[in-house]
Each structure stands twice: as C-alpha cells, then as structure tokens.
Amino acid sequence: MxxxxxxxxxxxxxxxxxxxxxxxxxxxxxxxxxxxxxxxxxxxxxxxxxxxxxxxxxxxxxxxxxxxxxxxxxxxxxxxxxxxxxxxxxxxxxxxxxxxxxxxxxxxxxxxxxxxxxxxxxxxxxxxxxxxxxxxxxxxxxxxxxxxxxxxxxxxxxxxxxxxxxxxxxxxxxxxxxxxxxxxxxxxxxxxxxxxxxxxxxxxxxxxxxxxxxxxxxxxxxxxxxxxxxxxxxxxxxxxxxxxxxxVAEFIGSINLFEGKVVATEGNEVLVETRVGRPMRMRSFHPMVLGTPVTVAVRPEKMRLCADFRDDGVNQLKGRVEDIAYLGDVSIYRIRVGDGALVEMTLTNVQPRTEQALTWEQEVAIEWSPTSGVVLTE
Amino acid sequence: MRRRRWPLLTVLAFGYAFLYVPILLLIIYSFNESRLVTVWTGFSTKWYVELFRNQQLLDAAWLSVRIAAVNATLAVVLGTLAANALVRHRHFRGRTGFELLLTAPLVMPDVIIGLSLLLLFVAMQHTIGWPDGRGFTTITIAHVTFSMAYVAVVVRARLSQMDRSLEEAAMDLGARPLRVYLTITLPLIAPALLSGWLLAFTLSLDDLVIASFVAGPGSTTLPMVIYSSVRMGVSPQINALATIIVAVVTLAVVIAGISMRRGPEAR
Structure with a gap:
C-alpha cells in the first residue's frame, strides 16, 4: 500500500x-x-x-x-x-x-x-x-x-x-x-x-x-x-x-511504421498482415476486430540482429544494409527489406566501428519481440 | 589602378556648397560693419546690439517661441495618441480614413491649410463667438493641426519597433495598463517624443504662410516680421537674428539626432 x-x-x-x-x-x-x-x-x-x-x-x-x-x-x-x-x-x-x-x-x-x-x-x-x-x-x-x-x-x-x-x-x-x-x-x-x-x-x-x-x-x-x-x-x-x-509516434524520435490489417487475434496478441514479409505478431492493449486497418510501430533501437532466421519466424525480416550513419555511441542502419521499404535499426557500438561486422550492401536478418512495439489504429 | 577620388569629392563639395554657402554668407554678414548687407567693410557685433534694442523684433520672437513651445507640447500629446491608435489597434472602423486624415497635412499645401483654417475661425467666431479675434490661440491651433502629423509619424515608427512582449511582461508582473504605459512604454519611446517635440517646435518657429492667414493684428510672429522687413530693404539686424535662429535650430537638430541614435541601442 x-x-x-x-x-x-x-x-x-x-x-x-x-x-x-x-x-x-x-x-x-x-x-x-x-x-x-x-x-x-x-x-x-x-x-x-x-x-x-x-x-x-x-x-x-x-x-x-x-x-x-x-x-x-x-x-x-x-x-x-x-x-x-x-x-x-x-x-x-x-x-x-x-x-x-x-x-x-x-x-x-x-x-x-x-x-x-x-x-x-x-x-x-x-x-x-x-x-x-x-x-x-x-x-x-x-x-x-x-x-x-x-x-x-x-x-x-x-x-x-x-x-x-x-x-x-x-x-x-x-x-x-x-x-x-x-x-x-x-x-x-x-x-x-x-x-x-x-x-x-x-x-x-x-x-x-x-x-x-x-x-x-x-x-x-x-x-x-x-x-x-x-x-x-x-x-x-x-x-x-x-x-x-x-x-505522436512520428513526432517523438524515429520509428518504423508498417501499415496492414488485423488477420487474427490470440489472447492479448494480434497478427497483422503487412506488405512486408510474414504477418507480424504484436501485443495489443485493446481488443481488435478482424480486418481493422492498423499500423505496427517499432522503434529502431528495439530492432536487433537475428541469429537464426527461419521462414516461419515471428517478426523477422530479411534485407540489405543500404545506409549507415555512425553517431559515435550508436549507429543507425537503414535496411531495404523485401518489398522495397526501408527499415531503421539502431545498434549500440559495443565494439569500435572498425571491428563491426555490418557493412554496406550486406544481407542481414532482423527481428523484434511482440512486446517492443505498438499497434496503432489511427 | 588606384581609383581617382577627386571627381566624387568635387560633386560632394558642390552639393554641400549649394546647401550651406548661403547660410554661411548670412552668418558672416551678420558681423558686417556696413549698413549695406552686400558690402563687407569690417567686423562688428553692432547689429546684434541693435537687434536687442528692437522691441518689435523681440516681441515677435518671444511670441513665436511661446507659440512653438505650446504647439510642440500639444502636438506631442495628440500625435502620440494618434500613433498609439494606429499601431496598437490594427483593426478599428475607419482606421484607413483616420490614417489618411492624419497624414494629409504632410502633403497639403500650406496656403490651403492656412486659408481653410482662416475660414473656419471666422465662421466659428460668428456662430459661437470663439475664438475671439485671431492671434496666439488661432496660430497655435493651426500649427498643431499640421505638426501633430509629423509627431505621429516619428512616434509611430518607434512604437511599431517596440517589442510587445515587454508590455505583456509588465502586465504579467502585476502592472495595470496605465502603469504599464507610464513605466514601460513611455520611457522606451521617450527619444521619439523628444525628437517629435523638437521637430514640431522648429516647424512652428519657421512657419510663415499659415501664420500669415490666421494671425490677427498685434500677433505678428517672427517670420512675418522678417518677411515684411525684407520687403522694405534688408537690415543687417535680420542677419543677426537669422544667425541666432540657425544656431538654435542646429542645436535642436543635433539633440534630436543624438537622442534618436541613442534609441536603438537602448532597446
């Protein structure tokens, strides 16, 4: 109390x-x-x-x-x-x-x-x-x-x-x-x-x-x-x-937005079909009606490199590194994924830049968890 | 190749000469010994002495100064009020008309202002019995009508430069509108008020045309005396008087200039 x-x-x-x-x-x-x-x-x-x-x-x-x-x-x-x-x-x-x-x-x-x-x-x-x-x-x-x-x-x-x-x-x-x-x-x-x-x-x-x-x-x-x-x-x-x-999502910081619609609901999670890759599984705070047009919003720092990419994996995307912005503490990677959309990912530079594996034109797989983003209805 | 500067300097010298040699001559000849204005015979200050014995000229000068002072004060009050209305109230009914009427005297020929005011004063005397005859009052009123337009222009420029948030801050800190005006606005536009006052003073002091229309017997202003005496042959006393006026006006202009220049940095 x-x-x-x-x-x-x-x-x-x-x-x-x-x-x-x-x-x-x-x-x-x-x-x-x-x-x-x-x-x-x-x-x-x-x-x-x-x-x-x-x-x-x-x-x-x-x-x-x-x-x-x-x-x-x-x-x-x-x-x-x-x-x-x-x-x-x-x-x-x-x-x-x-x-x-x-x-x-x-x-x-x-x-x-x-x-x-x-x-x-x-x-x-x-x-x-x-x-x-x-x-x-x-x-x-x-x-x-x-x-x-x-x-x-x-x-x-x-x-x-x-x-x-x-x-x-x-x-x-x-x-x-x-x-x-x-x-x-x-x-x-x-x-x-x-x-x-x-x-x-x-x-x-x-x-x-x-x-x-x-x-x-x-x-x-x-x-x-x-x-x-x-x-x-x-x-x-x-x-x-x-x-x-x-x-609000766009005004504060940067964010990846994937437009789509709800295709299934499981407990407090929804499956959203977008133009990019497989349906995304996201946590939702509100019950959603099937077919509702929604936007999945995931911040760049919530993205991570994916070690085991599977064709049926949840919230996984494959793409190619197109731009790298090195900011010292972090680097921003812009990754061109399946349908041509750009996805932003921020990684902390744990290692000095010169020793990092990621480089331009490299094929990468990225993923995020269902709880690290939101589903927006408007 | 070095640019030659003398052609430009010549033009400049010619321009200044055109403007100031006549005044310079006037000042020099005020110290002339001879009765003839155009013939130099030697240095003397006797015309200044005679000037100060000439009661008619002195009376006229005193009248002119009084009119100029009262006019300048009234013009500053009215002109400032008008400028306030124009700057602070962007949309009021008849704003354009007001602005036009206010600035009209700037471009209106003096003859027309003088004549129309004379007609007005005569008509008023017939109908309401005031002003009773023409003199100090009518000349002052006439001068205020056109010099307040000049004051309004000067004050308006200053007011519209002023940061509104200064007044808002004062209000936010608890000052009522009148207090805000007295403690914040007035001190900040004071340089404009001073130069407006001096401008109105000078305008009134050297007005001949309008004053000739609205003056009555026994209220002859200085420019009127000078003008009429010139027609009967110039006395070197006039040179002496003119020299004094030039000195006073120059001083006024210098003061106005300094106070205006101090303005922007005080903002």
Missing part, C-alpha cells in the same frame, strides 16, 4: 481523488475563422513539470498565453486552484510567465527588472530588497545586479528573466520556450538546473517547447499538440514507448 501511496504522490494524475491545481476545461480560441486552440481540456497537478509539445503553429503558445491572461478564450473555462480565472486579466492572476524573448526591460538594471513585479505588489522597500537578494542568490547572478540587459549574454538574460518571473513567488510558472534561445551545450546544463529549481521550490511549471528532447528530459508529463488539439497526454516514457497515434 505504501508504494501505491508513494506512487500517487509522485504521479497525482494516477489518483482519481487528486484535485488538479490547474484545470483547463474545453478551451477554444479562434482567430477569425482559424482555430488556434480547439476544445482542449487538461488537468495539471501541484508540483508538476508539464510540457506542451508541438511544432510551431500547433496552438501551444496560444494556450500558454491564455493561462497567463494575455489572450482570452473564445469558449471554455480555466481554473487555477479551484478559482475560475477565465476572465481575470493578466495583472491580477497568481501566475507568472517567462517569455521566449525574455522581455527584459531595457531601461532598467537587472535589479530593477527583478524588483518590478514586487513594486506592483506594493511591498516595502526592505522586503523588496530582501526578495531581490534571494532571487539573485537563487540564480547565482548577484554580480550582475547593476548591469543592463544589453550588457548580458544570452544565458545571463535567461537567468534574469527566470529570476524576475520567480520573484513574486508564483504558484504556477509558465515558460515559453525557456531554453529556445540558448546554444546546445548551455541548454543541456540549464535543463537539469531548471528541473532542480522546480523541485526545490515546489512550483508547478507549465512549459511550451518544440524540442522533444527537452520535453522528455524535464517533464513529469507531456501533452503533444497538433492543429490546436491535444493528441496525447502522458509521461515521457509512455509517450515514447506507447504512443496512441501515428502523429
């Missing part, structure tokens, strides 16, 4: 009795005739690091701006901590936002930028000074406090923007592409720092990002959005391992 309780405190969305901190209820936003956000409902819980993931123009930023109060929904309601804030203007919401461009006030010093929100709350000079000091310490930018934004590097600006948005101790922080403007190395370090900060402060974070890696590393849960709608909401693991639709 203890483990269940533990699990529920870590994953409140598993607990049917948990009360969401932020509730988005059937929110729609129209710009003219265009649906930027289309009937979105989401429950986000206290202490979560929640990511809205999608390509540009999918409506994720509009949704975030509605949470901040910078846009108002065309229909639907937004509740924060049980209070309906749908019509509450940005300046009265208990929410702060870090902007993609950071939006630091250019005519104010770092200190004054951080102090701005506190001034609006009419805190005393003493309290403001203390809070600014606390934020400068928290983000290790004390030595920058007299500088102006144009005297800061990109990484420093990001820290100042974060300090400014945290200064009012919001319960909910919105981050619009928080790492978008940083270079790759800095971004990786900052990712961990952001997560640590979030855990330490216990603030609920909602971020918007188009970078799947970023979303995977930082989030407790991810909502994948497309064309204003939410395609799937789940933990990074579940989104990656068990996507529920082709779009």
């Amino acid at each position: 203890a483990t269940l309780a533990e699990r529920r405190s870590l994953e409140p969305w598993q607990d049917p009795k948990a009360v969401p901190y932020l509730r988005i209820d059937r929110v729609t936003k129209k710009f003219g005739d265009v649906y930027a956000v289309d009937d979105v409902s989401l429950d986000i819980f206290q202490g979560e690091f929640f990511s809205l993931l999608g390509s540009s123009g999918c409506g994720k930023s509009t949704l975030l701006r509605m949470l901040a109060g910078l846009e108002y929904p065309s229909s639907g309601r937004i509740y924060i901590d049980g209070v309906d804030v749908t019509d509450v203007p940005a300046y009265s919401r208990p929410v702060n936002m870090m902007f993609q461009s950071y939006a630091l006030f250019p005519h104010m010093s770092v200190e004054q930028n951080i102090e701005f929100g506190l001034k609006q709350d009419r805190l005393s000079r003493h309290e403001r000074g203390e809070r600014v000091g606390e934020m400068l310490d928290l983000l290790k930018i004390t030595e920058l406090r007299k500088r102006r934004p144009d005297q800061l590097s990109g990484g420093q600006r990001q820290r100042v923007a974060l300090a400014r948005s945290l200064a009012k101790h919001p319960k909910l922080l919105l981050l619009d592409e928080p790492l978008g403007a940083l270079d790759k190395r800095l971004r990786e370090n900052t990712q961990f720092e952001l997560v640590n900060l979030q855990e330490r402060l216990g603030i609920t974070f909602v971020t918007v990002t188009h970078d799947q890696e970023e979303a995977m590393t930082m989030s407790t849960r991810i909502a994948v959005m497309d064309a204003g709608q939410i395609m799937q909401v789940d933990t990074p693991t579940a989104i990656y391992e068990f996507p529920t639709c082709r779009l």
